[in-house]
Amino acid sequence: MDEGYGARYAELYRAHWWWRAREEALDRLLRRLLGAGRGSGVAGDGRDGELLDFGCGDGLFFPVLERYGTPHGIEPDARLLDPAGPWRSRISTDPLVPDPKEAGRYRLIVALDVLEHIDDPRPVVSELARRLAPGGWFVATVPAFQSLWTAHDDLNHHVRRYRLAELEALLSEPGLEIVESRYFFSWLAILKWIVARVERVVRPEPKPPAVPFGPFNAAALAVSRIEQRLLGDSHPPFGSSALVVARRRT
Numbered sequence: 001m002d003e004g005y006g007a008r009y010a011e012l013y014r015a016h017w018w019w020r021a022r023e024e025a026l027d028r029l030l031r032r033l034l035g036a037g038r039g040s041g042v043a044g045d046g047r048d049g050e051l052l053d054f055g056c057g058d059g060l061f062f063p064v065l066e067r068y069g070t071p072h073g074i075e076p077d078a079r080l081l082d083p084a085g086p087w088r089s090r091i092s093t094d095p096l097v098p099d100p101k102e103a104g105r106y107r108l109i110v111a112l113d114v115l116e117h118i119d120d121p122r123p124v125v126s127e128l129a130r131r132l133a134p135g136g137w138f139v140a141t142v143p144a145f146q147s148l149w150t151a152h153d154d155l156n157h158h159v160r161r162y163r164l165a166e167l168e169a170l171l172s173e174p175g176l177e178i179v180e181s182r183y184f185f186s187w188l189a190i191l192k193w194i195v196a197r198v199e200r201v202v203r204p205e206p207k208p209p210a211v212p213f214g215p216f217n218a219a220a221l222a223v224s225r226i227e228q229r230l231l232g233d234s235h236p237p238f239g240s241s242a243l244v245v246a247r248r249r250t
Helices: 003-007 010-013 017-034 121-130 151-155 163-173 186-199 214-231
Strands: 050-054 070-074 104-112 132-143 177-184 239-247
Touching: 010 017, 017 132, 017 214, 017 239, 050 121, 070 214, 104 121, 121 132, 121 163, 132 163, 163 177, 163 239, 177 186, 177 214, 186 214
Parallel strands: 050 070, 050 104, 104 132
Antiparallel strands: 132 239, 177 239
């Protein structure tokens, strides 16, 4: 990740419409997979168990994960971490290597917009799969469609954008069972396709994104929420992001 982008990532995550909309969609997904969450008073809900966020940054998704269990994280880029952050003690910066003590530990592992940064993600996915408990869930999101590549991908040091079939194959290789998959942010894909065509002619200098001015930020979030409400868990043919849910067989 670009250093300037990384330094502002926490601000973007908390205020930018894209991160707000993605977090809301993922929270709904986890509630469906794991139960009502902590403090719900529902028998058999998602209160117990350990969860792992791979590529977690400064633990910005931890407040959501904490509703469903005890979150832990792995973040190879220590520059993204606040030494005094509330989640620092639960985040490891060690490389992801085979560790027998971690085998079968987690009931949920998420890799949210991280696999696209890795030249060969197969060893990473294989090790994460080993760390899933039997019946545990693996949730991955990635940018979708190479045809939507823009300067934003260059700024983020992306290696590739994925089609659903490619992400499904990656998660299936270590023996995970694909439970569901879909594209999302379909409306944004249309805009990104236009931007990508323009950038073939006019090549801009990559610049870190900023939180859009208030009315646009609110409008984009509203459009994303409407799309999620209308499409639900259906399978639109395209989107700027791809989501796959897989499970370790019991």
